[in-house]
Amino acid sequence: MKQALTIAGSDSGGGAGIQADLKTMTAFGVYGASVITAITAQNTLGVQSFEAVSIDLVSKQLDSVLSDLDFAALKTGMLANSKIIKIVAEKVKEYKVNNLVVDPVMVATSGDILLAKEAITIIKDKLIPLAKIITPNLNEAKVLSGRRIDEKLSLEVLASELHKLGCEYVLVKGGHQKGDIAKDLLFDGVDFVEYTAKRVDTKDIHGTGCTLSAAIASNLALGYDIKEAIERSKRYITEAIKAGCKVGKGNNPVNHFTRVYSLE
Numbered sequence: 001m002k003q004a005l006t007i008a009g010s011d012s013g014g015g016a017g018i019q020a021d022l023k024t025m026t027a028f029g030v031y032g033a034s035v036i037t038a039i040t041a042q043n044t045l046g047v048q049s050f051e052a053v054s055i056d057l058v059s060k061q062l063d064s065v066l067s068d069l070d071f072a073a074l075k076t077g078m079l080a081n082s083k084i085i086k087i088v089a090e091k092v093k094e095y096k097v098n099n100l101v102v103d104p105v106m107v108a109t110s111g112d113i114l115l116a117k118e119a120i121t122i123i124k125d126k127l128i129p130l131a132k133i134i135t136p137n138l139n140e141a142k143v144l145s146g147r148r149i150d151e152k153l154s155l156e157v158l159a160s161e162l163h164k165l166g167c168e169y170v171l172v173k174g175g176h177q178k179g180d181i182a183k184d185l186l187f188d189g190v191d192f193v194e195y196t197a198k199r200v201d202t203k204d205i206h207g208t209g210c211t212l213s214a215a216i217a218s219n220l221a222l223g224y225d226i227k228e229a230i231e232r233s234k235r236y237i238t239e240a241i242k243a244g245c246k247v248g249k250g251n252n253p254v255n256h257f258t259r260v261y262s263l264e
């Protein structure tokens with residue numbers, strides 16, 4: 001069985017973070033393991049509190065799984081602070097992990113901050129250069145390229161600027177743009193490729209970014225090339241958004257299992 005690792009925060013509400021990642025990997029038939037960087041007290045209404053896991057325990061989790069399992073892909077989500085980013089980067093190099101997908105999680109859909117401000121330069125300097133692909137949303141792309149959030153910038157400009165940070169591919173997600181089409185843009189330093197889907201009219205998009213990046217890691221682990229992996233992941237996230245899980249009182253999560261096997 002192909003194996004993938006998520007290094008991310010726990011969402012007690014079950015819709016984003018580690019929980020979304022493991023559900024996504026399972027949906028693709030990939031064995032998912034997890035290194036937990038932070039524990040959030042969270043539900044569909046927002047993030048009520050969180051604490052980062054100690055560096056020592058993050059480091060030990062990384063050694064435990066990286067020395068034993070055989071990961072064909074790895075994704076990072078919420079990394080919480082600079083020290084965690086540094087240890088993750090060190091271990092990725094030490095264990096020579098391929099197919100690193102970096103989802104530079106900074107702020108939850110609810111607006112709650114998930115990454116310390118001073119950690120932004122560390123993620124740019126230490127982690128992004130090791131990545132096969134980074135998957136920022138529009139605001140994360142602006143922050144990483146040193147732009148103001150209120151600046152009007154095209155996906156093309158942002159993707160080109162971020163590619164200079166040293167990753168192989170940049171996928172800027174346009175989920176938060178207006179319009180009928182949800183467009184994401186891939187850049188490899190030379191060519192742009194668009195991934196589009198009809199925008200689903202819903203506010204239930206909790207966990208979309210985590211799910212998309214975990215789907216890309218899963219499909220890379222399955223052996224698809226980057227373009228196929230994104231294409232399959234885009235189809236998956238669109239179906240998962242359409243199917244939504246009406247479980248809480250706020251912004252509900254996507255439905256990771258629109259297709260499940262039945263014992264009947």
Ligand SMILES: Nc1ncnc2c1ncn2[C@@H]1O[C@H](COP(=O)(O)OP(=O)(O)OP(=O)(O)O)[C@@H](O)[C@H]1O
Nearest residue numbers: 109137173174175176182183199200207208209210
């Ligand atoms: N309403 C929607 N309909 C269809 N696709 C959407 C919709 N909203 C987001 N997407 C898609 O979901 C994926 C995740 O994009 P998004 O911009 O929401 O990421 P994100 O902000 O990192 O997610 P999150 O809010 O979970 O952090 C992208 O492929 C995006 O185009």
Ligand SMILES: Cc1ncc(COP(=O)(O)O)c(N)n1
Nearest residue numbers: 009010016017108109206207
């Ligand atoms: C632990 C964790 N990781 C990531 C997100 C971002 O997801 P979203 O923007 O959909 O809230 C989150 N809310 N919680």
